Every structure is written in structure tokens, then in C-alpha cells.
Amino acid sequence: MVNWTDPHTLFLQTASLQRVTLIFSGIYFYEFILSLPYDWEVLKRIRGRPTALVGNTLYLVCRYLALMNAICSCVLTSGNTTISCQALLRAYSFSAVIGIACASSLLFVRAGIIWRWNTWIVALLSPFLVAIFATGIRTVVLFSSTFDPNIGQCTLNSAIQDRAISISVFCGDLTLLTFILIGLQRGWGGTYKFPLWSILWNQGLLYFVLAVMVEVPLMVFLLLNLNEIMNAIFVVPAGKFSRSNIATIAHPEPIAVPLVVMMAIGSTRFHRDLTQYTSGRIAWTMRMPVHRTKLLERDTFELGEISPAPVPGMNEASGRIVIIS
Secondary structure, three states: OOOOOOHHHHHHHHHHHHHHHHHHHHHHHHHHHHOHHHHHHHHHOOOOOHHHHHHHHHHHHHHHHHHHHHHHHHHHHHOOOOOOHHHHHHHHHHHHHHHHHHHHHHHHHHHHHHOOOOHHHHHHHHHHHHHHHHHHHHHHHHOOEEEEOOOOEEEEOOHHHHHHHHHHHHHHHHHHHHHHHHHHHHOOHHHOOOHHHHHHHHHHHHHHHHHHHHHHHHHHHHHHOOOHHHHHOOOOOOOOOOOOOHHHOOOOOOOOOHHHHHHHHHHHHHHHHHHHHHHOOOEEEEEOOOOOEEEEOOOOOOEEEEOOEOOOOOOHHHOEEEEEO
């Protein structure tokens, strides 16, 4: 049986935690730089229809809050003593929880679009989104940090405060994804052969798997409450350490984590891929006995009713569709 409070065990866990922090921070920096050209294109056309404006704004906020989180993580790991621990922790926790909430908000917008903003569906899903933001703000308010001269690091009073938001994010994301997949099957059943339907469906399944892989371990460790480092392994990491001071580390310091990085990358990449697909010139033909089909309008991230384009020498009754966006 593992002794979760043994100093040697804590030392090994802290070492792993620090490596995980630096690895995921580096991954996000690389991802951020690669997609900067797309961000510029979004900024140039930020004005648009309300749904497009909301979707693009959430995308940008999610990306740049995740960047802020990664930077705060690196600063905390460096052990810089000239920065206020409390201010740095607040900046870290705010960027983490609000960034994750924005990623969930992108799912909410997608679910609303797929269900054509059905009043009952919006009313059913809204409480989940409100709970994510509420528990996130609660986490920011409750977290506190002080500088510990014994270890030369900022200390976090309790990573267990992340328990509420981890549960709300997990329940909210899975509920939103479930409604997205159900909506694609119900409202878009006649368009399942179209490439756009496949993109939406595959993205929904991939995000579902990603949410389970990242959020379930986080929630389980927080519920088990083995020790502060295991609570922090998916939430916050430790800073500099040595065998001589590891026993004094009661609370690890916050830093970039798999949850923030992976959920931010997943949600923003899916948004990018979808909008880039719909903004290009799409043309295909398909035999299908329908007169109207639901598609994403160009550069809007919004559903519209688009009639099949006429084909010379054929009439609509033939069922042959040519769509050019």
C-alpha cells in the first residue's frame, strides 16, 4: 500500500508534477504560435452576425487566457520572489477557470446552433454553463497564496477548492456533447452523407473522448483527496524542490496543467477547423431526395436554410444537389 504522505513519495510526485507542467506549457506555446495567422484573420472580420461574433470572441478569449495561464505557470515554476504570490495566483486561477469556461461556452454555442436555438433546449443547457462560470469565480475568490521562505516558493492553501468546478465542468461538457450528438442525429439525419455532417459528428465524438480522458482523472483525484500533490497533478504543479525541503511542502503552487491546455487546444482547434472548412469554396454533388438542407453559412458559424443550387438541364425533382458556399 502506498503511503501518500511519505516524504520520498511526495518528492517523486513533485518531480513528476514539475515535468508535466513544463511539458504542457511548451505544448501550448507551440500550438499558440502555429495558429497566430488564423487569429489575425478572425480579428479582421470580428464584426458579423451575433452568433459569429460570440463564437469568434469566445475562441479568442479561450486562447489568450490559456496563454496567460501558461505564462503564469512558468513564472511560478521559476521561483521568482519579486512578484506577489497572491496576485500571481489570482491571475493563474482566473485564466485557468475562465479559459475552461469559455471552452465549454463554445460547446454551448454549437449545441444551440444545431438545435436552432430551441427555447427548451437553451433553457435546459443554460444552468450547466452558469454553474461552470459560478464555480469558476468561486474558485478564484477562495484560492489564496503566500510566500514560504522555508522552500523559497509560493504556496497554495488548498488545491481541493477545484473540486466544485471539476465536477461542474465534467457534467456540463458531457451534457452539452450529448445534446450535440443527439441534435445531429435528429435534426440533421437527412444530411449524414454530407462532409460537413461528418466533421461535426467526428468532432463531437473526439471532444467527448478528450473530456473523459482529462476530466475524469482530475475529478477522481480531487474526490479521493490523497494528498495535495495528487490533487494538483491535473490542476496545479509544484515549484523548485529538494529532498531537504520536500517534507515542508504542504501545498504545491499553481501552474499550467493538462486540463487547461488540452481542453483549450481541443475546443479552439475544432472551432478553427470548422470555420476554415465552411469559409472555403465547397462544391459537391449528391443524389438525395430533399429540397432544402441545413448548412453552416460562410464565415458565420451560424445555421441557415440553403436551397440546392439549380443544375442546368435538371429540375429539383431529380434530387441532384449542387451546393456552392
